[in-house]
Amino acid sequence: RKEVEQDPGPFNVPEGATVAFNCTYSNSASQSFFWYRQDCRKEPKLLMSVYSSGNEDGRFTAQLNRASQYISLLIRDSKLSDSATYLCVVNGGNSGYALNFGKGTSLLVTP
Amino acid sequence: GAVVSQHPSRVICKSGTSVKIECRSLDFQATTMFWYRQFPKKSLMLMATSNEGSKATYEQGVEKDKFLINHASLTLSTLTVTSAHPEDSSFYICSAPSITGKNYGYTFGSGTRLTVV
Numbered sequence: 415r416k417e418v419e420q421d422p423g424p425f426n427v428p429e430g431a432t433v434a435f436n437c438t439y440s441n442s443a444s445q446s447f448f449w450y451r452q453d454c455r456k457e458p459k460l461l462m463s464v465y466s467s468g469n470e471d472g473r474f475t476a477q478l479n480r481a482s483q484y485i486s487l488l489i490r491d492s493k494l495s496d497s498a499t500y501l502c503v504v505n506g507g508n509s510g511y512a513l514n515f516g517k518g519t520s521l522l523v524t525p
Numbered sequence: 526g527a528v529v530s531q532h533p534s535r536v537i538c539k540s541g542t543s544v545k546i547e548c549r550s551l552d553f554q555a556t557t558m559f560w561y562r563q564f565p566k567k568s569l570m571l572m573a574t575s576n577e578g579s580k581a582t583y584e585q586g587v588e589k590d591k592f593l594i595n596h597a598s599l600t601l602s603t604l605t606v607t608s609a610h611p612e613d614s615s616f617y618i619c620s621a622p623s624i625t626g627k628n629y630g631y632t633f634g635s636g637t638r639l640t641v642v
Binding site: 418463517518 | 570574620
């Protein structure tokens with residue numbers, strides 16, 4: 415079983431839509447959780463950290479459920495520029511504090 | 526904020542040759558550097574962890590004699606792909622833990638796209 419699993423998508427949504435991504439992780443010893451964004455052929459960029467208390471940054475809301483080992487990302491009022499691959503990332507556990515990446519969920523926002 | 530400069534960004538080499546990839550932390554000291562590899566439509570996979578002044582730790586299945594890692598200073602870590610083959614063609618990217626203000630995070634290099642022909 416992969417350490418971090420995501421629905422690969424793709425998600426094709428119209429501008430203005432709300433879209434939700436889900437992620438599960440297998441190692442209960444994991445300590446830190448992130449959502450990264452990766453544009454085609456580029457390095458990942460941190461979108462936001464994920465806390466048990468939830469984390470909101472503008473149109474983006476991330477939540478963590480440690481009991482279920484589940485992480486979510488909600489994007490409201492989607493913009494064309496949100497089109498990218500969203501990576502669920504977990505650290506701690508087997509690899510110490512190296513990051514374990516999900517395969518990514520592809521989002522395409524259309525006009 | 527913290528910046529990791531990675532070079533080259535793109536390299537094409539012939540089979541059997543070696544390629545060196547450099548990652549430099551520009552405004553912070555990177556005692557640890559993580560090296561990842563990403564094949565098309567796949568997730569980033571950790572290859573190895575380098576620590577300044579000590580031997581790198583390789584993930585299972587990664588040949589340490591093929592992927593030579595050197596972390597001789599607090600600001601420079603290098604990955605050398607030796608005797609490269611077409612199956613080594615991939616996107617290689619480094620990442621270092623960093624602190625920006627109150628935030629602890631990870632700074633990525635811009636990646637190196639290696640094509641072996």
